[in-house]
Amino acid sequence: MSDLPLRAQLASVLGRSAASLSRATGRGDGSVIGGRVALKVEPDLLTKLAKGRRLALISATNGKTTTTRLIAQALREFGDVATNEYGANMPTGHITALSQNASAVNGVLEVDEKYLPQVLVATQPAFVVLMNLSRDQMDRASEINLLAKKWRTALGKTNTHVIANADDPLVAWAGLGAANATWVSAGQRWKEDSWCCPECGGHLKRDTDPYWECPECGLSRPETTWAVDNESDTLIAPDGQRLKLRLNLPGDANRANAAIAAATAAGYGIHPERTVERLREITSVAGRYTSLVTMGVEVRLLLSKNPAGWLESFAVLDPPRVPVILAVNAQIPDGKDTSWLWDVDYTVLRGRRVFVMGERRTDLALRLETDGVAFEVADRVDEVLGRLKAEDPDITKVDVIANYTAFQQIRTAYGRVQ
Amino acid sequence: MTDTSSTLRIVWIYPDLLSTYGDQGNVLILKRRAELRGIPTEVLQVTSSSPVPEHGDIYLLGGGEDRPQILAAERLRKDGGLARAVARGACVFAVCAGYQIIGESYGDDESNPLPGIGILDIRSGRGQTRAVGEIVADVDPALGVGRITGFENHQGRTAIGPSARPLSTTVRGIGNDDRTEGAYQGQVLGTYLHGPALPRNPELADLLLRWRVGALPAVAPSWGERLHEERLAAALR
Ligand SMILES: [Zn+2]
Numbered sequence: 001m002s003d004l005p006l007r008a009q010l011a012s013v014l015g016r017s018a019a020s021l022s023r024a025t026g027r028g029d030g031s032v033i034g035g036r037v038a039l040k041v042e043p044d045l046l047t048k049l050a051k052g053r054r055l056a057l058i059s060a061t062n063g064k065t066t067t068t069r070l071i072a073q074a075l076r077e078f079g080d081v082a083t084n085e086y087g088a089n090m091p092t093g094h095i096t097a098l099s100q101n102a103s104a105v106n107g108v109l110e111v112d113e114k115y116l117p118q119v120l121v122a123t124q125p126a127f128v129v130l131m132n133l134s135r136d137q138m139d140r141a142s143e144i145n146l147l148a149k150k151w152r153t154a155l156g157k158t159n160t161h162v163i164a165n166a167d168d169p170l171v172a173w174a175g176l177g178a179a180n181a182t183w184v185s186a187g188q189r190w191k192e193d194s195w196c197c198p199e200c201g202g203h204l205k206r207d208t209d210p211y212w213e214c215p216e217c218g219l220s221r222p223e224t225t226w227a228v229d230n231e232s233d234t235l236i237a238p239d240g241q242r243l244k245l246r247l248n249l250p251g252d253a254n255r256a257n258a259a260i261a262a263a264t265a266a267g268y269g270i271h272p273e274r275t276v277e278r279l280r281e282i283t284s285v286a287g288r289y290t291s292l293v294t295m296g297v298e299v300r301l302l303l304s305k306n307p308a309g310w311l312e313s314f315a316v317l318d319p320p321r322v323p324v325i326l327a328v329n330a331q332i333p334d335g336k337d338t339s340w341l342w343d344v345d346y347t348v349l350r351g352r353r354v355f356v357m358g359e360r361r362t363d364l365a366l367r368l369e370t371d372g373v374a375f376e377v378a379d380r381v382d383e384v385l386g387r388l389k390a391e392d393p394d395i396t397k398v399d400v401i402a403n404y405t406a407f408q409q410i411r412t413a414y415g416r417v418q
Numbered sequence: 419m420t421d422t423s424s425t426l427r428i429v430w431i432y433p434d435l436l437s438t439y440g441d442q443g444n445v446l447i448l449k450r451r452a453e454l455r456g457i458p459t460e461v462l463q464v465t466s467s468s469p470v471p472e473h474g475d476i477y478l479l480g481g482g483e484d485r486p487q488i489l490a491a492e493r494l495r496k497d498g499g500l501a502r503a504v505a506r507g508a509c510v511f512a513v514c515a516g517y518q519i520i521g522e523s524y525g526d527d528e529s530n531p532l533p534g535i536g537i538l539d540i541r542s543g544r545g546q547t548r549a550v551g552e553i554v555a556d557v558d559p560a561l562g563v564g565r566i567t568g569f570e571n572h573q574g575r576t577a578i579g580p581s582a583r584p585l586s587t588t589v590r591g592i593g594n595d596d597r598t599e600g601a602y603q604g605q606v607l608g609t610y611l612h613g614p615a616l617p618r619n620p621e622l623a624d625l626l627l628r629w630r631v632g633a634l635p636a637v638a639p640s641w642g643e644r645l646h647e648e649r650l651a652a653a654l655r
Contacts, residue, residue: 135438135439143483143484144483145483145484145485145486146483146484192437195434195435195465196434196435196466196486196489201485201486201489203434203465203466203467336550336551336552336569337439337569337571337613338569339439339440339443339569339612339613339614340439340440340613341440341614342440342441342442342443342446342613342614342617343437343439343440343442362641362644362645362648363645365641365644365645366617366640366641366642366644366645367443367617369640369641370443370446370447370450370617371446
């Protein structure tokens with residue numbers, strides 16, 4: 001990085017020390033504050049820092065952080081990787097990630113959906129990886145149809161190679177804006193945001209999953225070369241090779257993330273067999289899917305921020321005898337509007353022991369009552385464990401599904417488990 | 419209720435286009451509060467590629483992004499079923515984008531006026547600012563509903579014509595125009611309280627049921643009433 005202009009180098013160093021300061025003073029993991037200082041000094045820094053690297057930008061509503069981590073893990077095959085693995089996914093976070101690892105040729109950056117067009121222009125990445133788009137924090141996020149349109153337009157102006165989920169119509173339509181694409185059949189459980197054609201608004205024909213087409217304008221699902229088969233836990237590579245995934249992260253959503261990661265790593269020249277081996281090494285991503293053991297009970301933490309995420313989490317719950325705690329807040333990072341709770345179908349929780357927690361637990365309570373799901377109200381995880389243990393001293397497991405700040409509060413209460 | 423049937427028919431219009439903020443909640447709460455009174459219900463989901471049936475009791479329209487809103491309005495106008503149902507005396511509850519399109523006209527994403535379904539005497543356009551946040555309003559005393567609370571997230575501003583009346587007076591939030599929120603005309607009611615407006619306001623849900631079936635037996639207060647009180651307190655704090 002010695003060819004960086006002095007001012008950029010200085011900014012980069014400044015950013016780095018601010019990040020260390022932030023970590024040392026316990027104000028956060030340092031990824032945002034570092035970049036914020038750096039940006040003030042050199043606005044073009046992101047472009048300069050990106051130059052000469054092979055970057056992959058990862059964007060989606062759900063699974064960005066995990067997929068970024070998966071791809072970075074695969075690319076470590078070649079040595080150091082510059083990446084924002086703690087989810088600081090705006091330009092300031094990208095600057096921090098790149099300046100912290102100035103010598104890495106390969107980089108994997110998680111990008112906030114709104115910032116993708118801008119970061120795409122600034123970094124000219126080798127790959128843009130797109131997984132899914134669905135309703136999320138609508139009090140402050142952009143409308144997703146508008147977002148897809150901006151992605152599509154931005155991709156049309158670069159020669160970046162897109163790696164995208166063909167099963168999500170909105171994502172596919174955005175990706176079709178790019179000149180080069182690799183299509184992955186990664187599945188789509190949540191379909192409530194894609195009944196209509198992104199091109200003309202017609203009602204999509206979706207008779208046989210994962211195929212979709214618009215009877216009005218003819219837009220249809222692109223041909224895929226990669227696929228994931230959830231039933232058999234298998235990744236199918238372009239040459240037809242079938243690879244058992246056996247991931248240590250749960251659920252179909254993570255199989256989808258892994259398939260996308262393998263397709264991306266293949267773009268960098270890594271054989272999928274090797275990628276899958278490396279992906280199995282990951283057991284937790286920034287505290288997600290972590291289990292902590294407290295009072296002799298294994299408590300598994302699932303972060304889910306929106307209806308599509310909750311649906312995925314319900315699908316990975318342990319068998320019905322395992323109780324589940326649902327925790328919802330409505331602070332700014334969560335979105336102030338809890339309306340989305342009504343988009344989720346909770347009937348799958350009937351017959352399970354359910355607890356509601358968090359600042360908006362009354363919203364959850366009414367929602368569960370309406371779906372005929374019995375529940376109890378609680379303040380804290382250890383209080384729930386106390387109640388459960390009093391009834392059954394042999395209880396071994398509890399699942400927790402929480403949205404963003406509720407999840408962070410629980411993590412903090414247990415010492416920020418990784 | 420309609421004709422010979424003793425079943426309350428709830429028709430959810432275009433969940434594929436207008437269902438962005440938990441609009442399903444209104445369907446579920448109407449159904450639940452009817453069933454608590456022993457009234458059998460039937461829910462019909464009508465997607466944008468299907469005709470709107472004319473024999474429903476309560477028609478629900480949800481919120482949506484700009485383009486789905488325009489599509490929904492075009493298709494509903496062409497279909498004509500909703501307007502015919504209203505002419506037969508059906509009840510309509512529409513929120514947000516749905517509220518705007520049942521009016522005489524509404525603005526597209528650049529404020530060009532587009533024709534609505536014309537079952538509520540309102541005209542909507544776009545304001546300078548986006549109204550986002552908790553809203554509190556006092557409902558027209560003639561309706562016997564009291565204070566309502568909800569979440570608004572829209573850029574619309576709505577003027578109410580002589581055939582309709584404001585649903586409520588704004589206490590907090592923007593609503594139609596800073597002063598009033600929502601509108602009604604006969605049994606057609608619209609509001610900017612988006613998504614689960616009825617779960618958050620059990621009395622408003624009961625008003626719609628009363629319009630169709632007459633006086634309702636009281637039900638024991640539960641989580642809906644509690645949520646209503648909690649959100650009012652939080653919004654006015
Ligand atoms: Zn089409």
